[in-house]
Amino acid sequence: MARAHWGCCPWLVLLCACAWGHPKPADLGGQDVRNCSTNPPYLPVTVVNTTVSLTALRQQMQTQNLSAYIIPDTDAHMNEYIGQHDERHAWITGFTGSAGTAVVTTKEAAVWTHSRYWTQAERQMDCNWELHKEVGTTPIVTWLLTEIPAGGCVGFDPFLLSIDTWESYNLALQGSNRQLVSITTNLVDLVWGSERPPVPNQPIYALPEAFTGSTWQEKVSGVRSQMQKHQKAPTAVLLSALEETAWLFNLRASDIPYNPFFYSYTLLTDSSIRLFANKSRFSSETLSYLNSSCTGPMCVQIEDYSQVRDSIQAYALGDVRIWIGTSYTMYGIYEVIPKEKLVTDTYSPVMMTKAVKNSKEQALLKASHVRDAVAVIRYLVWLEKNVPKGTVDEFSGAELVDKFRGEEQFSSGPSFETISASGLNAALAHYSPTKELNRKLSSDEMYLLDSGGQYWDGTTDITRTVHWGTPSAFQKEAYTRVLIGNIDLSRLIFPAATSGRMVEAFARRALWDAGLNYGHGTGHGIGNFLCVHEWPVGFQSNNIAMAKGMFTSIEPGYYKDGEFGIRLEDVALVVEAKTKYPGSYLTFEVVSFVPYDRNLIDVSLLSPEHLQYLNRYYQTIREKVGPELQRRQLLEEFKWLQQHTEPLAARAPDTASWASVLVVSTLAILSWSV
C-alpha cells in the first residue's frame, strides 16, 4: 500500500518537515508497542520477524565485502508514491511508515525516522532493529563511525540516493577512512527474491489530443530550442522524473498509485529521442504515434528501461553536454557522466516548462475542477442528510467521495489517499482512515475532507471543513481566521516573478494576530493529469518564482491537538493583475468551486473587502457549477448550492471588532476633522 507524503514531494525539502506537533494515535495503549528490554522481549502481534531476511542480507553484504549497507525509503525516480516492488525499506525492516532510512551492519540494524512514525515503528519492528529518533545523514554517519571499523566499506544502491544525499554522506565520511561503495544490484532485492511483487506491466497509452496542451513534437522542439539558447549549449537533456517523460510524450499508465506514470527515462538529444521503457507495453498504435520505427531527430527510439545507465555512459563518451535537474536525478545516473559533461540546474527545462500551463492546459484544468466540485458538492449534500443519522464513518465517507468522483466524466481515480477526518483526527498530520480504524461522523464535531481526483483533463485537490451542529465560538473564530488567510493570499496582488515564500505569510496573518498558526506549507503546484503535488511551484523556499499560467494550491489551516482540525484548500491559477498604475503584476484566480461552511464563518471578523471578495467568489461558483448541476438534473444539489452561496453581509460583531470600528469611523466622518 502506498503512502502519501501529504502536501509535498519527498525529493525536496518537505512541507511535512514542518512542526505539526506529534499527536499519538488515540487508540494505542502501552502493550501495542514492543519492549526489547525485557527477557524475552515483548513483541506485539503487529511486529514482523526479520531475522531470516536480515541474515540473508548480511550474507549478500559479505560477498561484497561490506561493513554496512544503507537502505533508503525512496525509489529510482523519487516518486511521491512508491510502487509495492520498491518498498524494500518496509520489507526488510517491517516498518511501513513512509519516511525512514535503514542501515544494516554485520552486527547491528537501525532505522532513523521522523517523530510522527516513532510509535508506528515500535509497533512494527522486532528487536533486530534499533530505532533512532533523528533524521538526516549526520546522525547516521555518526553512528556508522562508531559501528564499523576503519577501512570499512558502506554499500548503497546508487539509484536510491539523490545527488544531494550522496554528497551529504560523502562529505560526512570524508577523512574518516570509511568508503562509500556504489553497488547497482540492490542487495535487498536479491534477498527478497521471488517474493518481491512484480514491476507493473500495464499498457502505456497516449492521451487523446483533446486532453493535451501541445503535441509531443511541439514539446520536443520547445526543449531543443531551450538547449540551443542555453549558455552552456547542452547536447542532451536527461529526464529522470516519471512525470517528465509522461508530460513530454503525452503518455500515461498506472505504475504508481495515484500518479498516472510509468517507469521510464528520456534522453532527448539535439538529434535523437531515446525513451527508456519496457517496449512490450506499447501498442502498435502508440508506437506509431511515437514515430518509433525510424531514428531521425523526430523519431522516438525505445530502449529498455534497464539499459539507461549503460546508454548514458556510452553517450557521455562523445563530445556532449548532458543537462540534468539535480533535485531529482539519482547518483546512479550522475556518477556515470563526467563532471565536465554535465550541465546542471535544479530543475530540467521540462520541469520548468511544465510548471507554466498554456491556455489550453488552463482551460482543461479548470474544466476538471468544475466536475470535481460537482462530486464534492454531491458528497457534502449527502453528508448533511446522513451524518445526523449516525451511520457515516470516516472510511465509508472517503469511499463515497471517491465513488462520486469516479462517476464524473474522464475520471481516472483519486489523486491521493483521501483524508477524511472527524473531530480530533483532523488534527493529525497524516491521517487517513482505514476500514478497521475510523471514527464516526457526528453533528457534534467538525469534519475535514482533503481529497482530489485524477481526470484526463486535470488533477484536482480541495479541502473543506464542515460542522453540522453548533460549533464553539473558538471553532468559528479559528475557521474564520483560516478563511481570511485563504482570502488574503488569494486576492493578493504581487509583482511578476515573486517567490511564493515571500507572500505565504498573508495566509497566516489573521491567525498570527490571535496567537494561532499552522505547521505546514501553504501550497503546492498541481498538474494536468499528472502529480497532485507538482514541483517546482508553491510557497516553499525551494519553489520557483510565480509566473502567469502556474497553478498552485492555497491551503492555510489550524489544528487543535486532541480536538479538531481546519484546512481550507483551493487550487488557484496565477493570472495577470490589473493595477491602477501600469506594471507587471500577478494575482490568483481560484478554480476550486465549492462554497465554505456558512455555519463556521463568523462574519463579524471579516472586513468589507473580505465580504466583497467572498461574495464575488460565490457568484463565480454559481456561474460555473450551477449550470452543470442543472444539466445533470442534480436539483437537490443545485438548491444546496444556491443556499450556500447566498451573499454574506456584515453582521454585528461578538465583541469589539469591525462594526465598532465602523461606528468609530462613522463618527469620524461626521466630525470631518482633518
Add this chain to the structure above:
Amino acid sequence: MARAHWGCCPWLVLLCACAWGHPKPADLGGQDVRNCSTNPPYLPVTVVNTTVSLTALRQQMQTQNLSAYIIPDTDAHMNEYIGQHDERHAWITGFTGSAGTAVVTTKEAAVWTHSRYWTQAERQMDCNWELHKEVGTTPIVTWLLTEIPAGGCVGFDPFLLSIDTWESYNLALQGSNRQLVSITTNLVDLVWGSERPPVPNQPIYALPEAFTGSTWQEKVSGVRSQMQKHQKAPTAVLLSALEETAWLFNLRASDIPYNPFFYSYTLLTDSSIRLFANKSRFSSETLSYLNSSCTGPMCVQIEDYSQVRDSIQAYALGDVRIWIGTSYTMYGIYEVIPKEKLVTDTYSPVMMTKAVKNSKEQALLKASHVRDAVAVIRYLVWLEKNVPKGTVDEFSGAELVDKFRGEEQFSSGPSFETISASGLNAALAHYSPTKELNRKLSSDEMYLLDSGGQYWDGTTDITRTVHWGTPSAFQKEAYTRVLIGNIDLSRLIFPAATSGRMVEAFARRALWDAGLNYGHGTGHGIGNFLCVHEWPVGFQSNNIAMAKGMFTSIEPGYYKDGEFGIRLEDVALVVEAKTKYPGSYLTFEVVSFVPYDRNLIDVSLLSPEHLQYLNRYYQTIREKVGPELQRRQLLEEFKWLQQHTEPLAARAPDTASWASVLVVSTLAILSWSV
C-alpha cells in the same frame, strides 16, 4: 573619501543588488566620458593616468611569475566603509565607484562593475582599462581563460577574498589548467609605496561603563559558554569583523569612516584572549582595563595586528578547533587552518549574541533615538522656515542636520554619509550631494532625508520625506502607500523565530495593490555605537530569524525616476506580542520618534486600524520627545511637534475607498441579513 553601501554590508548579498533602475546623473553630457575608439583617444579631465602604476604592477607580477592579478574593492575585514589606505582598487584603476573588481594581465587591464557605476567608470578610467558591464566571478574567469595561457598563474591577496569568493574562483578555474596563487604581500601596495595613506593610529579607548550592556569579562564568559555547549566543542573563536572585537571588549576608535572601529582580530580560546592590534594605540588605563599584564584566561594579551596569520597558523598546530563566521572571514585566515580543525557557522557566536540587545542596551539605543529625534525635528522646523526663502540646498542642509546631531549629547558624528535629496535626486539609489554638485530645496518638490548619528549609547538611522507646498495627488497616494507599508509591517504580529524575509512583503502590499513597488530591501539591523547596517538582522534572505531584543530598520519607499523619491524609515525593537491565545509571538516597537509629513498623507487611504496605530505612535512621540524639547527650551520645536502629532481622523475619500466601504457596510448592518 569613503563611500556608503546604502542599506547593506558589502560582504553579504546586498540590498544594493536589487534593481533600482539606472538613472544617469542629469549633468553628464557625452564629452564627460572617455572615447577609446578614436586616435588619439578622447579623455575627459576627470580621467586618471594609470600607465606608470600599471607598468610597475606588471613588474611586480613578473617577479611572482603571475599571468594575472586580481584586485578586489574590499579590505581585510569586509568593512562597509573602506579606509583610504585600503582604496587600492580606486588607486590603481582611477575609478572610485564603491563596487568593482579589477584584473590586470601582462597585456590587459579590466574592471567589472555594476551598471550604476558604468558612467562614472567611463569618466575616471583611462584607456589602459577595459570596462566590463557585468559582475560576479563567472564573467571574470571566462575572460581570464581567454586572456592567459594554459599553465598561467592568477595571483590574489588572500586577505581581500572572502572564503566564498575564493571558492567561486577556484571552482570556476578547476580543470582549466590555470592556478590561483595566494600572495600575502599586496602587489598594489608595493607599487603604491610611500604615496599610500598611512594606516590610522588614533587612540583606542574603552567605552564608559554607562554605555555598555555588559562588561567585556561577561561577554568573554558568555562566548566561552557557547563554545562549551557547541556540539563540535571548538577550543577557540576567531573574530575577523572589526565590530566583533569592538563589541567584545567595549573598545572603540575611529579608523573607519562612520564606524567607530579599529583594525583588529581576536582569537578567544578556552584559556586565553589574544587581541591583535597595534599595542601603542592603547593608553595605560586601557591596557589595565584589559588586564593585559598577565596571561591567564581572563587577561587580554595584545599581539601585533600583522601577526594574526602566523599566530593562528601556530595555534592551529595544536589539538584545537577554531570556530569562525564564514560570511566575513577572509581566505587569508581560512587557508592557514586545516579543514578538520575548523568549526564553521555563517556568523560567529559574537555576531549572533550582539544581534540580541539586552535590556540595558535596549534602553541605551532608545535614549539615543530620543535625542536623535530632537536633532531631526530641529532640522525639519528650520527647513519649514528657510526653504521658502530659496536659500537652502541639499549640501548645506546635510551639513546642518549633521551639525544639529553633533550638538546632541554623546554625539560621535554621523553614522553614514547623509542622503539629502531634493526632487528627482531622491529617486537615485546612492545619491549624496557634494559642495559642488547639489540641488536647491524648494516648496515645489519633495525632499528626502536619510541620515543617522553615532552616539556613545546608540547608532541611529531615520528617513523622512517632506513637501512644503502642494504635492500632487499621485505623490500623496504614493507617500500614503509607503506609510501604510511601514505601518503594516511595524504592527505585524508574527511567531517567534520567523525570518524577516517571510514578512517583508507586508511593507510592500499597499504599493503592490496599485502597481507600485521599491527595488531595495526593507530593513537592516543597527548597533549600539556600532554599525548602522548591522548584520545579521534584517529582512533579507540571508538574515537570521527575528528574536526579542533585536533592532531593525523598517524602510519601504517609492521612487519615480526623474521626478521624486519617497522613503519612510524607522528603527524598531523586536518585542513580545500579547496575543488573544497564548503563544510565543513577536511584534515591533518603533523607537524613531519623528512624525511623518501630514501634508503628504491621504487619510482616505488609511483604514481605521492604520489611523489608530498612527495616532498611538504620535502619542508616544509626544510622550518621549515633548519633555526633552521642553527641557531644552526648544519651544518652537515643541509647538511644531504638537501640531504635527495632532491625532488624524478619517476623511472623505477622493474616490471609492474607505468611506464608500463604510457606507456599504453600514447598509449591511441595517439589513442585518446573515
